[in-house]
Amino acid sequence: MCTACACGTDERSTATVEIEDKNANIYGVSGMTCGHCVSSVSAEIGQVPGVTGVDVDLAAGAVTVSGTGFSDEEIRAAVERAGYEMAGRP
Numbered sequence: 001m002c003t004a005c006a007c008g009t010d011e012r013s014t015a016t017v018e019i020e021d022k023n024a025n026i027y028g029v030s031g032m033t034c035g036h037c038v039s040s041v042s043a044e045i046g047q048v049p050g051v052t053g054v055d056v057d058l059a060a061g062a063v064t065v066s067g068t069g070f071s072d073e074e075i076r077a078a079v080e081r082a083g084y085e086m087a088g089r090p
Contacts, residue, residue, distance in 0.1 A: 023066075024053070024055075024064050024065060024066040025064070025065050025066075025072070025075070026062055026063070026064050026065075027062070027063045027064075027065065027072075027075060027079070027086055027087075028061055028062060028063075028086065028087035029041060029056075029061055029062070029063050029079055029084050029085070029086060029087060030061060030084065030085050030086075030087040031083070031084040031085055032056070032058055032061060032084060033058075034058075035058075037058070037082075037084070038056045038058050040082040040083065040084075041054075041056055041063060041078075041079060041082045041084060042054045042056050043082070044078040044079065044081050044082040045063065045065055045075060045078045045079065045082075047078065048070050048074045048075060048078050049069065049070065049074075050067045050068050050069030050070040051065055051066070051067040051070055052066050052067035052068075053065070053066040053067065054066075061087060063075075063079075
């Protein structure tokens with residue numbers, strides 16, 4: 001069962017959007033346990049102005065974000081709005 005969002009799923013997955021930017025930023029995110037968590041984090045980060053791609057690796061607890069014009073603090077705020085915590089850079 002998903003302990004972070006209490007959605008009741010055992011699904012473990014990743015959400016992938018094509019990341020072509022070789023200078024993409026990678027962030028650690030703690031607390032993600034299922035596909036619903038991945039979707040929530042992806043959706044919130046995807047709404048940050050300047051973000052053009054989001055790739056969430058659930059197993060690694062890593063989120064790769066591409067684009068320009070956004071700050072680490074904006075990404076942190078998006079992760080927190082989704083209900084999770086930044087864990088630094090993996």
